[in-house]
Amino acid sequence: MSRYRTHTCGQLRSEQVGTEVKLAGWVHRKRDHGNLLFIDLRDHYGITQIVAESGSEAFKQMEGLRSEYVISAVGKVVARTGDTINPNLPTGSVEVVVTTIEVLGEAADLPMPVFGEQEYPEDIRLKYRFLDLRRERLHNNIILRSKVISSIRRRMTDQGFMEFQTPILTASSPEGARDFLVPSRLHPGKFYALPQAPQQFKQLIMVSGFDRYFQIAPCFRDEDARKDRSPGEFYQLDVEMSFVEQDDVFNAVGPVIHGVFQEFANGRDCGPAEFPRIPYRESMLKYGSDKPDLRNPIILADVTEVFRGSGFGVFARNIENGAVVRGIPAPGAATRPRSFFDKTNDWARQEGAAGLGYIIFDNGEAKGPIAKFLDADRVALLKKLGNVQDGDAIFFACDKELPAAKLAGQARIRIGDELDICEKNVFKFCWIVDFPMFEYNEDDKKVDFSHNPFSMPQGGLEALNTQDPLTINAYQYDIVCNGVELSSGAIRNHKPEIMYKAFEIAGYGPEVVEDKFGGMLNAFKFGAPPHGGIAPGIDRIVMLLADEPNIREIVLFPMNQQAQDLMMQAPSEATMKQLRELHIRVHAPELDKKSS
Numbered sequence: 001m002s003r004y005r006t007h008t009c010g011q012l013r014s015e016q017v018g019t020e021v022k023l024a025g026w027v028h029r030k031r032d033h034g035n036l037l038f039i040d041l042r043d044h045y046g047i048t049q050i051v052a053e054s055g056s057e058a059f060k061q062m063e064g065l066r067s068e069y070v071i072s073a074v075g076k077v078v079a080r081t082g083d084t085i086n087p088n089l090p091t092g093s094v095e096v097v098v099t100t101i102e103v104l105g106e107a108a109d110l111p112m113p114v115f116g117e118q119e120y121p122e123d124i125r126l127k128y129r130f131l132d133l134r135r136e137r138l139h140n141n142i143i144l145r146s147k148v149i150s151s152i153r154r155r156m157t158d159q160g161f162m163e164f165q166t167p168i169l170t171a172s173s174p175e176g177a178r179d180f181l182v183p184s185r186l187h188p189g190k191f192y193a194l195p196q197a198p199q200q201f202k203q204l205i206m207v208s209g210f211d212r213y214f215q216i217a218p219c220f221r222d223e224d225a226r227k228d229r230s231p232g233e234f235y236q237l238d239v240e241m242s243f244v245e246q247d248d249v250f251n252a253v254g255p256v257i258h259g260v261f262q263e264f265a266n267g268r269d270c271g272p273a274e275f276p277r278i279p280y281r282e283s284m285l286k287y288g289s290d291k292p293d294l295r296n297p298i299i300l301a302d303v304t305e306v307f308r309g310s311g312f313g314v315f316a317r318n319i320e321n322g323a324v325v326r327g328i329p330a331p332g333a334a335t336r337p338r339s340f341f342d343k344t345n346d347w348a349r350q351e352g353a354a355g356l357g358y359i360i361f362d363n364g365e366a367k368g369p370i371a372k373f374l375d376a377d378r379v380a381l382l383k384k385l386g387n388v389q390d391g392d393a394i395f396f397a398c399d400k401e402l403p404a405a406k407l408a409g410q411a412r413i414r415i416g417d418e419l420d421i422c423e424k425n426v427f428k429f430c431w432i433v434d435f436p437m438f439e440y441n442e443d444d445k446k447v448d449f450s451h452n453p454f455s456m457p458q459g460g461l462e463a464l465n466t467q468d469p470l471t472i473n474a475y476q477y478d479i480v481c482n483g484v485e486l487s488s489g490a491i492r493n494h495k496p497e498i499m500y501k502a503f504e505i506a507g508y509g510p511e512v513v514e515d516k517f518g519g520m521l522n523a524f525k526f527g528a529p530p531h532g533g534i535a536p537g538i539d540r541i542v543m544l545l546a547d548e549p550n551i552r553e554i555v556l557f558p559m560n561q562q563a564q565d566l567m568m569q570a571p572s573e574a575t576m577k578q579l580r581e582l583h584i585r586v587h588a589p590e591l592d593k594k595s596s
Helices: 057-063 122-127 136-158 199-207 246-264 280-287 313-320 338-350 376-386 401-419 460-466 496-505 510-524 538-545 576-581
Strands: 020-032 036-043 046-053 070-079 094-105 181-183 191-193 212-221 232-242 277-279 324-330 357-362 365-367 393-399 429-433 438-441 446-449 476-481 484-491 531-534
Touching (some): 020 094, 036 057, 046 057, 136 538, 199 212, 199 232, 199 510, 232 538, 246 429, 246 484, 246 538, 313 324, 338 357, 338 393, 393 401, 496 510
Antiparallel strands (some): 036 046, 212 232, 232 531, 357 365, 357 393
């Protein structure tokens, strides 16, 4: 028998009535009923009610206990009767009448309570994260995270994947985000980088003759925080496969993701096991995003032709200058008050747009500030293209193609929420496929990679040599669930000549490719198999399954939005001894004299 306990606080049932037991845990809640003292004793596994009668030695001991004291209690299990039974606790049919108590650890005054789930400022929660993690919701989120990772590992190994670990200290690689740099003591003036992802290493694993690799991989990016992205570090299910095409990756990884969601859906619908595939350009047209939330039934429409040459001069002139018009249907919105339309317009202005025009279809008429500029034929075409009918309304975003799509996509989300027409208690997945290989960089006035420079262009070297770069698609794909990008992946470019050409189109000469990616490029020259992979984000998967709006709620020890660890006081200043060993001199930026 353990010195501290014979049972956990979530273990006792009616079968143990009459048994002497020993429990250990935290004082969750204490209630004084005069001649009886009750304590809800909590450990990792659950809560058991313990009780002491007035006059007993245990009663005197319990009187001195405070919230979050750690104790061990010996007593007899008795049955609760009548309305004393707590149906909300697995142990609610019994309690323990205590004979002796030992205090294992005292607790100071709490900066935040553990009992209850009331909201507390984030800085307090992060500074005292060890207390926050004792609270039921957050504790359960971390347990869920562990179970999800275990399930993923099992599903991957069942499919013949092998788990390998790639280096944490590596070379800097231009992968789209800032690196975290680590100074080298042995090589003064040189730096390692923490990996933004194991991208090159996992491809080299395939070149090394291994066939199916996976890893629950830590990734490090010096990026600003968002609700679905932690600053500093995150974890992903890193996957790579040899001798595969796009469908092979989908057939291997799709069932893993769907299976994990089914396992932990807790009654929510996960849809079909085979995810629908939506080409990137179709997604941008229909949903205004490459991360569409398919719970929202609104489908955007290209209604440019309705306004081309129309009496609505603002749109007509913009169209002549290369703009497009996207329609955002609002099903059933004709009965909404004027304030609904005004607030939607105000929101668009806050987003930096000129506003959202609209037309309401009510009692066979087209109404609203724009309707009078359209003749009957144009109104009929609008209803057809926008798939709207009497009782509906439709908003409009007019701009260049990409900004119009983005505004319409954001409006689609807002309108769907405002009208409360989105499906609930469901996970809707899709593959986004056929991403453009290149895009035009307006800032630098040049063609650049749009997604992943290591991807195989559709059509291979011939496409790179003969097609307009902006018309070339890549074998790149994302998994999206409920508007959240869970993963990105691609079939890789494993041929040196294709890599050289792709980087040449993006403005990088062979010397740049050899300098930045020399290890992988050199490996490709010695026989590389066709290969591809993907990297679903563990944090985002758990965030969705836990139904949490912020990724910090499913991470054990997260940083705040300023990338600070308030509990461990990181980042911190280095000592002079450490700096001298690293041959580094710190030159901190001068503070603004006005602010100081």
